[in-house]
Amino acid sequence: MKLFKLRANKESFHTIPFNxxxxxLIVAKKRIENERNTYNSVGKSLSIALIHFCLAxxxxxxxxxLLQGWIFYLDFxxxxxxxxAYRTTEQQDVIFLNDEKMSLAExxxxxxxxxxxxxxxxxYLTNSSNIGVFI
Incomplete structure (x- = not known):
């Protein structure tokens, strides 16, 4: 399996192309606000969550x-x-694969x-346990 890109229906989302x-690799430069508050806000964790979301x-x-009206697409x-594969944030019990509507189980x-x-x-072997293979 090869991932090509992660994208969304909103222009504010920056498409993530994969090699x-x-x-x-998704890398970030650490920003230091003070000794207790460091962050980078690149979206590494959210990117992984969105890939997982698009894989049911x-x-x-x-x-x-928080993301009403959003649709996330994963090309692979x-x-x-x-x-x-694409999935809406409002109707999360279904997923579309090449425009074919499927249940998450399917x-x-x-x-x-x-x-x-x-x-x-x-x-004990689930989609969730296998996602680590790709992440």
């Missing part, structure tokens, strides 16, 4: 509350075939089969 031929994570109530490839099953070759359910 399709190798590793992608559980519902994120804060997205529904599996075995040479290109896909776009999407997770598809990903398990296509990415990991899982044809039957495996106890």
């Amino acid at each position: 399709s031929k190798g590793i992608s 994570s559980n519902k994120i109530p804060a997205f529904e509350e 490839e599996i075995n040479g075939k290109e896909y776009t 999407f997770r099953s598809f990903m398990g089969q296509e990415v990991f070759g899982l044809t039957t359910p495996v106890n």
Whole structure:
């Protein structure tokens, strides 16, 4: 599986392109306000959360509350075939894969089969436990 880009329907979101031929790094320069308050505000953690969201994570109530009207898209490839998964912050119980509406369970099953070759359910192996492979 290769990730190509993470994008959104709002112009204020800066599309994140991924290196399709190798590793992608998101780095930041640390800002120091005072000894107790350092931050970089690049969005590394949010980027990871959004990738996970586009790969059928559980519902994120804060997205529904704080990001009304947002749609996040993840463009990727599996075995040479290109896909776009997208999900709205307001209707988080469904996900679209190449414009086909799916339940989260259907999407997770598809990903398990296509990415990991899982044809039957495996106890304690979930989409969430596998996301670390890509992050």
